[in-house]
Amino acid sequence: GDSVTQMEGPVTLSEEAFLTINCTYTATGYPSLFWYVQYPGEGLQLLLKATKADDKGSNKGFEATYRKETTSFHLEKGSVQVSDSAVYFCALSSSQGGSEKLVFGKGMKLTVNP
Amino acid sequence: GAGVSQSPSNKVTEKGKDVELRCDPISGHTALYWYRQRLGQGLEFLIYFQGNSAPDKSGLPSDRFSAERTGESVSTLTIQRTQQEDSAVYLCASSLPGFQNEQFFGPGTRLTVL
Numbered sequence: 001g002d003s004v005t006q007m008e009g010p011v012t013l014s015e016e017a018f019l020t021i022n023c024t025y026t027a028t029g030y031p032s033l034f035w036y037v038q039y040p041g042e043g044l045q046l047l048l049k050a051t052k053a054d055d056k057g058s059n060k061g062f063e064a065t066y067r068k069e070t071t072s073f074h075l076e077k078g079s080v081q082v083s084d085s086a087v088y089f090c091a092l093s094s095s096q097g098g099s100e101k102l103v104f105g106k107g108m109k110l111t112v113n114p
Numbered sequence: 115g116a117g118v119s120q121s122p123s124n125k126v127t128e129k130g131k132d133v134e135l136r137c138d139p140i141s142g143h144t145a146l147y148w149y150r151q152r153l154g155q156g157l158e159f160l161i162y163f164q165g166n167s168a169p170d171k172s173g174l175p176s177d178r179f180s181a182e183r184t185g186e187s188v189s190t191l192t193i194q195r196t197q198q199e200d201s202a203v204y205l206c207a208s209s210l211p212g213f214q215n216e217q218f219f220g221p222g223t224r225l226t227v228l
Contacts, residue, residue: 032214034216036219043205043219043220043221043222044157044205044207044219045219046216046217046218049214049216051214089156089157093214093217098169098170099162099169099170099172100145100147100162100164100209100211100212101147101159101162101170101173102147102149102157102159102207102217103159104149104156104157105156106155106156107156
């Protein structure tokens, strides 16, 4: 079945460091790809998404590009801030089998120190 | 506008008791999902509703778990004869139909089975 593999961490960075969180997927068909974020004490929320190959999703300085040839959707940010400390989840969604469920990676906890 | 709400926010129960968890989706969202997040794990899909029908129940872990949805609105997840391994945060999400669409998550119900 469909699956998502992502870096699990935890990872600690200094403010203004470069961030990459790797995410690869296995899916039948043509899934949509998502990054969700869970800030401390808050619910899960969408960070960005891409719905077809070569699409780039971006939000709050974060970017990820849908790479069909490498089945990847790596998350990057050029300069992280303390406020980016959170747990990041990579996910995919497809219409296979009549379901529209999200399949999540295990999540990666990021801590950014000043 | 109002987001997805869930109740109760916390539930502590004794092994063997039944529990009911409630989800109120965003008005107009015909798709509704239940997920489970066990400590240190990613989110596991449980069940997907489109309207009041559940075309995908593949994630329900055993026949002790059931869910229903009425009026294309509120949904209830019932766990019978709870076990300690049922302890987790149960998350509900809703969306407009279509696997490319963002799922909006509620704050979750933290279930602890003693």
